[in-house]
Amino acid sequence: MTGPGGTDPQDGVGRQLEAKILELLAARASTSTICPSDAARAVGGDEWRHLMEPARKAARRLVDAGKVHITQGGSVVDPVTAKGPIRIRKAP
Template sequence: MDDVDRVLEQTIDALLGQRRPGASICPSEAARAVDPDGWRDLMPAARSAAGRLAAAGAVEVTQSGAVVDVATARGPVRVRRPR
């Protein structure tokens, strides 16, 4: 894991910490916070960071409100604290 991966994980955690309990974020919010100009290039890494955090039990990745595996999910996903 490189520095960008670690920063993305920390950013996801920090963004969730700023939200009300039960709220979610889009991985793009973390990518934009890390690199406002090149965030689109960070999207695969941001989704991977969310997947690693989910595997560790720190977050849940959802799609249409249902928990999904970010590695196989197609389309937009959200990240939230586990319920």
């Protein structure tokens, strides 16, 4: 079964991105945010750009699981309707 946007949430890269997002957030203050590119770079190394959309999808799955929020301009937004740059922060 595929997840939102056609990505299988059980694929290796998707799991790696989800884990990396949570790891990066755990290393920061509870109010801090990360960019999906932080996780994409950590997982993909020099070849990270193709992981941007998978990183955004991984963040959406983590929102669905209640683990993170997606923000724009400091406000929590619906990940389905968010357009443009997003940030990810731990859910309280």
